[in-house]
Amino acid sequence: MRAVIQRVTQSRVTVGEEVVGDIGPGLVVLLGVGHDDTGDDARYLADKVANLRIFEDQEGRMNLSVLDTGGEVLAVSQFTLMGDCRKGRRPSFSGAAAAEAAECLYENFVARLREAGIPVNTGRFQTTMLVEIYNHGPVTMLLDSKKIF
Template sequence: MQRVSRASVTVEGRISGAIERGLLVLLGVGQDDAESEAEYLAEKIAGLRIFEDENEKMNLSVVDVGGAVLAVSQFTLYGDVRKGKRPSFDAAARPERAKELYEYFVAQIRAKGLRCETGVFQAMMHVELVNDGPVTILLDSKKEF
């Protein structure tokens, strides 16, 4: 997840999702992931205090600043390069299940009152962003379950 001043996703020359101030979420779905992980991540992302307040202290959430979320499915986050030179994606969820959980995650973000733009699942996407800070946070739901 990256705090951004703007971000967009383009597919086949057309913008599929774009936000101004907010969070770019690159979402990897693993084989063992379930709805509970998507709920945890949505709750954590909506509440994380990583935007600066009037005292320049990270004290505000994306909800507090009226920001948005751009959620992009990215199975390559599960790339395992420990052996050889070519990544293995065996730990990533099958596409059907990954799409289901990705869409569930997006619904959970929207249920928190946040505007959530998306990429296009399984498409070749060009992601552009201006990282604000830079602030990049790694969230792993498995560390909580």
């Protein structure tokens, strides 16, 4: 699984004219699921997102997590994160999970964040969405469950 995490002051996701997810201060997580990902990948990334210390403390240092700040998460499925652009000019998505498997692991990731006590809003799986992100900092992190050192 791959995730792009952005620290935000607010964010929302719209499908057509309907706002389907809306948060205040917290994190936007754009999540891509690969064909070889499992529940272990969802668990690893959910734990990492919940505890990633990218919010500033009183001294201005990144020492606080979304759990520490009481922030929210907006989780948006984004299969294009699994795109491979190394060859040619058109990305290959052969590494992306099939829709049914991807949705299951995406929901697993969201459920684990909620179990940790984090309020989570979501986009709508397999739809065209407009995502408004007010990146604070800007702070953006990349996580990949397969690149564990």
